[in-house]
Amino acid sequence: MDLYVHPEFEIVRSEKKCIACRACERQCANCAHGYDAASGSMESYDEKCVNCHRCVTLCPTKALKIVQTQHTFRPNANWSNDTIRELYLQANTGGVLLSSMGNPRPLPNYFDRILLNASQVTNPSIDPLREPMETRTYLGKKAIPLVRDANGRLTENLPPQITLTMPLMFSAMSYGSISYNAHASLARAATALGICYNTGEGGLHRDFYKYGPNTIVQVASGRFGIHGDYLMAGAAVEIKMGQGAKPGIGGHLPGKKNIGEVARTRMTPDGSDAISPAPHHDIYSIEDLRQLVYSLKEATGNTKPIIVKIAAVHNVAAIASGVARSGADIIAIDGFRGGTGAAPTRIRDNVGIPIELALASVDARLREEGIRDDISLVVGGSIRSSTDWIKAIALGADACYIATGALLALGCHLCRSCHIGLCNWGIATQRPDLVKRLNPEVGTEHLVNLVKAWQHELKEVMGGMGINSVEALRGNRLMLRGVGMTQEELDVLGIKHAGV
């Protein structure tokens, strides 16, 4: 007999308010609600609830709420409820624990301990409503020798760059891990905003080629969906070496999700498991990476910047330095709080380092080596708000990637059950009846709203600092102060403590 695992959540239904309309039953793909015809009343199956709030949101009489169960093991500071529950699950199944989205553990968040500066008296703050406040950003290699033509005029000889209206992009989420409508929303929003979204490793659906100028196409270890037109379709090509949520681990799209258009876009047999190996099997070292970078440059006729995305691991600074010397134009670093559609829980929660520290040490290292201008630096891995973004820029990032935040704007309620494939919000699912719940027009609007709101906030903060163009914020660490940090933490971040 299996060890009993008590449900984490309880569905609380107000019998007074409930009209037994069965909307909750229809909405829940997890089948947590039922209808008892005999009594004419609704029933709840707590063990199936993932706390996604779909039923709560759509209940016409607001009769529902989901609460965390108060049922508990004997309190134990060492053996928490979660730890015991997970151990039982493993004892029952012999399986690796799976999770989705970013690391939920209460590990230190350095963004929360960094404060921003503003002008007072000695220089004026700038009102973004009255004065131009510039956020345009170019990503790519800048350090090239200047060349003048016969008339002494400087020639534009920069390698290809990504042009962004602001230093923000939607980071990689594959078609397969998320739905067609989610991709459509991201692609349209990126186009409307003048930024980029990223295909992830699932290829690019033929309907989305028209958004190419605002698309980053990814080349990952499974090489799914890659062909000449795909590489030429985007604004840049990203080689995915690692992901913050699961450094050192590949990807696995189960056969039941890899069907129809998803399988076709990936150029894999319908219904087969799409497995991305942990390493690229043609990259076992840095010199191999260089070959892939230059292969992609040749394949695209040197018209696309090449991004190399790595996970933030312990020696990330040295790795980044190697990447910068590999011919890559942009390096993307993904921190350990970054999201995922599915990852082994233990890996997600224990491998990698916070993006704040990784970013600070990579930026400092590239500067020490005099090669910071050879490469642009993009970071992601839980940029939750405009101020996380602003702090990342001031620490030294050229731009940030957001994904979890973008999914929230599409309606995700962070129930962390993407790996089940039954996303009631139509995001992390391929079930047609669920996918159609996400209206791409509404999704696009929400994404555009979110990013524009952040851009407004960026401008307000920059104006307060007396900065009117975002490049003057980049790496401007004097605009940051730490609170409640050790000297070592401050040293890694390259910032001073508040009050100093």
Place this chain on the structure above:
Amino acid sequence: MLNEGQIRIPSGCAIAGVFSRCGALMPGNDIIRSIEVMHDRSNGLGGGFAGYGIYPEYAEYYAFHFFFNDTAAQRKCENFLDRHFSIVSFGEIPTRKMPEITNEPLIYRYFLLPLPDRLRASQLTEQEYVSRCALRINCEIDGAFVFSSGKNMGIFKANGYPEDVGRFYRLEDYGAYCWTAHGRYPTNTPGWWGGAHPFGLLEYSVVHNGEISSYDANRRFLEMYGYKCSLQTDTEAITYIVDYLTRRQGLTLEETAAVMAAPFWSTIAGMPEEEKNYYTFLRKRFSSLLVTGPFSILLGFTGGLMVLGDRLKLRSMVCGDHGDFFYAASEECAIRAICPEIGGIWSPDAGQPVIVRLA
């Protein structure tokens, strides 16, 4: 209290400059009177001057002006100079004892030529060799500070009000075709002489009024290329930006201005195609050297003077022409004080350089 270099100290200021296009050598009296009118823009914690054309008899040699804390530092520094240069001449810089200026360090000047063998072995250009030597002295020799290192030019600065500093250095005894002056209003400072302005590197001298908000972004970029922003002042960073862009990258002063005080993207969008590409390229290529926040500077260089203000015009700066002479200052009164008959006084457009050169 910490000195400049140990802490970053914001400051407001007054600046003034006068330039003779035909190269007529002017004694320092006028520039002292010009800056003196703006007395209230300084607070007695730093003043200084730069003069061009002041050492015609040593025009071929690098004139290093030094502050030494004591003779031990001087000896240590002279050892360094002996190993890297032939010292053509040296001596104390003449000063006048006056109650307004106290606590002076040892103030010396050396006229130098790089040792040919050392220069060859270094595989550097002569200017790079000299600038690296100056930077090394300032970073590595405790108690020695080079504050002027160009040819046929010199910087004179001290702790005090600028008009007193000018008299202290007997500027009436020098003749220059270009003078710039600076009065400082730091918000907190121990009043270290090295922290006064102008700041100089080789032929460049900069006087600056403002507080740039891009400082750390600029500094961290410059430090990649061997510049040590040891004073942590805007003026130092601005001087290094000019040096990097002109001497190392070969940009013209106009191009340098277009990097530092770049036109807004909205302005660029309205330009004819060729100009649009040109300014876009400069902004993309040198984005880390965009200077934001208020600044107005006078950049002195051999044979010329550049006036540049920030792209929002957050600091006052006026210019005027009278016959052969060109004037620039934080306030109109500073120009009228020495040229009452001047006709038109005008403000340069935001971010637009005004460059005057010897005819």
